[in-house]
Amino acid sequence: MTSTPTRAAELPPSVPERSAVSVPGAPGRRAAAALSFRNIGAVYVLLVIVVLFSVWAPDTFPTVVTVKQVLNGNAVAGLVALSVVPPLAARVFDLSVAYTMSLTSVLTARFLVSAGLGPGTAIALAMSAALLIGVVNGIVVVVLRVDSFIATLATGALIQSLITMVTNDSSITGVQLLAKPFAGIAQLDAGGITLPVLYLLLAALAIWFLLEHTATGRRLYATGFNADAARLQGVRTDRLRFLTLVASALLSGFAGVVFASSVGSGSPTAGTPYLLSAYAAAFVGATQLRAGRFNAWGTVLAVLLLGTGITGLGLATSAQWAASLFTGSVLIVALVLTGGRIALPAVLRRRTATRRETTETTETTTSKEVRG
Amino acid sequence: MTGPVLRVAALSKRFGGTQALKDVDLEVSPGEIHALIGPNGSGKSTLIKILAGYHHAEPGAVAELDGEPFDLGHVTASRHDRLRFVHQELGLVGELSAIDNLALSHGFARTALGNIRWREMERRTSALVERFGLGIDVRRPLATATPVQRTVVAIAAALQGWEGRRGVLVLDEPTAVLPPGEVARLFDIVREVRDAGAGVLYVSHRMDEIFALADRVTVIRGGRRIATRPVTELTPRSLAELMAGEEMETDHRPPPPSGPADPVLEVRDLWAGPLRGVGFDLAKGERLGITGLVGSGHEIVPYAVCGAHTGRVSGRVRLPERSEQWTEARDADGLGLPLVPADRASEGVIGDFSAGENLTLPLLDRLRARSGRLRRRRESDLAEDWIRQVGVHTAGRRPAGARITTLSGGNQQKVVMARCLAQRPPVLALCEPTAGVDITTRLQLYDLIERQAAEGMGVIVSSSDTQDLLALCTRVLVVREGRIAREISGRDITEPALVHAMEGTE
Numbered sequence: 077m078t079s080t081p082t083r084a085a086e087l088p089p090s091v092p093e094r095s096a097v098s099v100p101g102a103p104g105r106r107a108a109a110a111l112s113f114r115n116i117g118a119v120y121v122l123l124v125i126v127v128l129f130s131v132w133a134p135d136t137f138p139t140v141v142t143v144k145q146v147l148n149g150n151a152v153a154g155l156v157a158l159s160v161v162p163p164l165a166a167r168v169f170d171l172s173v174a175y176t177m178s179l180t181s182v183l184t185a186r187f188l189v190s191a192g193l194g195p196g197t198a199i200a201l202a203m204s205a206a207l208l209i210g211v212v213n214g215i216v217v218v219v220l221r222v223d224s225f226i227a228t229l230a231t232g233a234l235i236q237s238l239i240t241m242v243t244n245d246s247s248i249t250g251v252q253l254l255a256k257p258f259a260g261i262a263q264l265d266a267g268g269i270t271l272p273v274l275y276l277l278l279a280a281l282a283i284w285f286l287l288e289h290t291a292t293g294r295r296l297y298a299t300g301f302n303a304d305a306a307r308l309q310g311v312r313t314d315r316l317r318f319l320t321l322v323a324s325a326l327l328s329g330f331a332g333v334v335f336a337s338s339v340g341s342g343s344p345t346a347g348t349p350y351l352l353s354a355y356a357a358a359f360v361g362a363t364q365l366r367a368g369r370f371n372a373w374g375t376v377l378a379v380l381l382l383g384t385g386i387t388g389l390g391l392a393t394s395a396q397w398a399a400s401l402f403t404g405s406v407l408i409v410a411l412v413l414t415g416g417r418i419a420l421p422a423v424l425r426r427r428t429a430t431r432r433e434t435t436e437t438t439e440t441t442t443s444k445e446v447r448g
Numbered sequence: 449m450t451g452p453v454l455r456v457a458a459l460s461k462r463f464g465g466t467q468a469l470k471d472v473d474l475e476v477s478p479g480e481i482h483a484l485i486g487p488n489g490s491g492k493s494t495l496i497k498i499l500a501g502y503h504h505a506e507p508g509a510v511a512e513l514d515g516e517p518f519d520l521g522h523v524t525a526s527r528h529d530r531l532r533f534v535h536q537e538l539g540l541v542g543e544l545s546a547i548d549n550l551a552l553s554h555g556f557a558r559t560a561l562g563n564i565r566w567r568e569m570e571r572r573t574s575a576l577v578e579r580f581g582l583g584i585d586v587r588r589p590l591a592t593a594t595p596v597q598r599t600v601v602a603i604a605a606a607l608q609g610w611e612g613r614r615g616v617l618v619l620d621e622p623t624a625v626l627p628p629g630e631v632a633r634l635f636d637i638v639r640e641v642r643d644a645g646a647g648v649l650y651v652s653h654r655m656d657e658i659f660a661l662a663d664r665v666t667v668i669r670g671g672r673r674i675a676t677r678p679v680t681e682l683t684p685r686s687l688a689e690l691m692a693g694e695e696m697e698t699d700h701r702p703p704p705p706s707g708p709a710d711p712v713l714e715v716r717d718l719w720a721g722p723l724r725g726v727g728f729d730l731a732k733g734e735r736l737g738i739t740g741l742v743g744s745g746h747e748i749v750p751y752a753v754c755g756a757h758t759g760r761v762s763g764r765v766r767l768p769e770r771s772e773q774w775t776e777a778r779d780a781d782g783l784g785l786p787l788v789p790a791d792r793a794s795e796g797v798i799g800d801f802s803a804g805e806n807l808t809l810p811l812l813d814r815l816r817a818r819s820g821r822l823r824r825r826r827e828s829d830l831a832e833d834w835i836r837q838v839g840v841h842t843a844g845r846r847p848a849g850a851r852i853t854t855l856s857g858g859n860q861q862k863v864v865m866a867r868c869l870a871q872r873p874p875v876l877a878l879c880e881p882t883a884g885v886d887i888t889t890r891l892q893l894y895d896l897i898e899r900q901a902a903e904g905m906g907v908i909v910s911s912s913d914t915q916d917l918l919a920l921c922t923r924v925l926v927v928r929e930g931r932i933a934r935e936i937s938g939r940d941i942t943e944p945a946l947v948h949a950m951e952g953t954e
Binding site for chain 1: 703756781784787789794795796797798799800801805809810812813815820821822824867
């Protein structure tokens with residue numbers, strides 16, 4: 077038995093009640109619902125994976141080192157995944173997060189290495205660039221009303237050109253990057269668990285509080301599910317969508333800074349591999365805990381699931397192609413398995429389909445009600 | 449007289465623990481318009497969906513087309529030839545033209561090379577559609593057509609390639625989306641289909657339509673067939689009793705207003721969409737109806753007053769009890785008047801939210817602790833309280849936690865109404881408040897609105913349903929070509945007066 081499953085299994089209890097205005101059944105029924113496959117299927121899948129790899133690679137996988145590796149190695153991926161959660165809750169895609177991450181990583185490196193600025197200034201400037209990207213994204217998507225999917229793809233291309241301008245397409249390295257205090261941002265550790273894991277927990281906590289426990293969070297979900305109805309109820313949908321784009325740029329920008337600190341270089345392609353895994357985690361996460369709603373802890377759980385699987389595959393086989401295969405398969409399986417029973421996130425449904433489903437459920441449940 | 453063209457017997461259907469249909473019998477004769485009527489949730493739609501092969505009936509059901517038994521579980525070619533459907537949502541693709549929509553179900557005419565023979569398609573479609581005497585441009589996307597034109601295209605699509613003489617056309621609440629002026633045209637079309645010798649099964653929950661159109665009527669309630677009678681043997685009162693299952697008050701006419709009262713809302717020179725300078729005062733406790741034909745712009749008035757109209761708006765609005773200042777109509781959302789919108793599914797409720805979350809959405813500021821945290825206990829108490837007050841009845845004990853789409857249309861509308869009332873507004877604006885709501889709930893909604901008005905709230909009801917206006921309003925403004933053409937109040941509000949004022953045939 078390793079401590080990996082324990083750690084993952086520790087997560088659910090810290091998760092809030094299923095619905096704000098939940099149906100209180102018998103306490104036992106409620107606990108059963110909270111532990112059902114429907115609710116936390118990813119935990120059970122994680123357990124299966126752990127057992128599988130423990131059998132497959134008994135010498136290397138079930139060790140404390142692996143646990144640390146999974147946590148430390150996926151903190152940045154987790155930050156990027158969390159950055160897309162608030163926009164997705166409001167039904168906005170921010171595909172530029174990967175580029176924003178690359179940009180802040182190379183900007184920080186550039187400012188430290190070539191401009192000789194202090195770490196504080198360098199980080200502040202890089203984060204200002206991220207803020208600017210968020211504002212530009214907001215203007216294009218909200219003010220100019222371009223569909224977010226294609227708009228952030230376009231701004232992503234613009235950011236890519238900035239990255240090339242800064243780097244000439246080669247990584248920026250230097251002793252300043254490896255020196256403290258900058259290197260400490262990502263490399264300080266307590267018992268082998270590095271600081272980025274703490275950042276991940278803090279970011280998840282903040283987003284969880286925002287989405288579950290504030291009026292703003294409720295309004296974000298309302299915007300995502302039905303913007304017209306939300307607007308009629310006085311929700312300022314445009315402002316919220318704008319703010320989510322700013323938030324995602326800032327969080328992914330921060331992930332870029334952490335990345336630069338942890339590898340000691342600014343890479344022009346730092347963010348690219350994180351884009352798919354971020355969306356995979358957010359969508360798998362949306363099938364967990366708060367079925368149908370993009371949520372922080374579900375996303376973290378999905379990141380750990382994907383991270384454990386990929387680490388395990390790396391230890392059990394040395395196949396390079398296994399990681400992407402695993403990510404893609406988990407995403408498809410999660411969406412297919414849950415698609416039939418659990419409400420998919422609203423962005424995955426076509427509006428007309430939603431409407432038909434609505435009238436049908438209405439009809440059948442009314443019959444119940446007439447008799448009931 | 450030959451036998452029935454469609455006969456089903458002992459039809460039962462169970463969804464989980466719910467008996468949606470129990471031993472239902474139905475016979476439709478050729479050359480007859482047979483109405484199927486019942487409240488929401490009575491099983492009408494389930495019955496239609498079983499006939500269409502969408503749901504499967506339980507074993508033991510008998511189904512015959514023209515005396516030949518057929519298997520309800522399979523859609524065979526001969527069944528398709530004789531049984532045609534126009535579903536409630538019409539099943540059309542708005543972005544496509546009439547030609548394309550008809551071709552979706554019946555295929556395109558093609559050359560040997562496989563490319564579409566557009567000229568042939570256009571001729572074929574025009575022939576089908578023109579039969580109903582509405583000038584429809586078969587090449588334009590249907591989204592630009594009027595509701596009745598779309599209904600006609602749906603009927604034409606259902607009738608194409610149909611022999612018709614020994615078949616049944618099933619229409620599922622075709623008037624739900626039609627304004628009153630266009631209902632008569634639809635009725636002509638339905639009669640034409642009947643007169644060609646086909647049977648028509650006409651599903652509705654509107655009694656006036658039954659009396660205007662049907663030859664016989666079958667009433668179902670609670671999944672059981674209550675009665676089948678020729679329409680000539682029924683009165684509105686006796687039919688309503690069959691539907692509601694009890695003696696009920698059909699004359700719901702409010703008493704005439706008792707003298708003038710202070711205005712709670714004043715509207716001046718409102719221009720929005722087709723509206724050209726509409727103005728009125730709404731008195732305390734008044735229930736003001738606003739109506740007109742489609743295109744008159746009457747349905748825009750509540751939206752404009754609440755600042756929810758998306759197009760350009762001009763004019764002035766004032767709440768005299770609150771402020772002497774006039775507010776520009778384009779800033780009217782700042783007044784914070786709640787609106788019960790016309791389209792519940794797309795504007796009224798957030799389908800993925802629970803009933804409680806829907807209810808508290810505009811009240812969240814009030815539920816915030818100083819830390820910014822939502823007080824969820826208080827939120828659910830508030831939701832439960834209001835949901836009880838407006839009388840939402842569900843199988844579950846705590847309906848506030850249920851996803852709103854699991855509630856019936858009527859219960860959803862009550863939640864929408866409760867959401868507005870919870871804001872304790874001086875004025876409530878409603879648009880089509882009883883659309884898709886069964887007759888019992890309809891009366892409950894009327895009661896609810898009357899009680900609120902009696903406590904001094906001003907109510908604006910925009911409706912194209914004359915029953916709403918008759919039952920609810922103390923005064924009605926009839927909008928024609930963007931202006932208020934006529935004002936009718938008290939006992940003068942009658943169906944003929946309203947229709948004449950709308951059509952401009954006084």
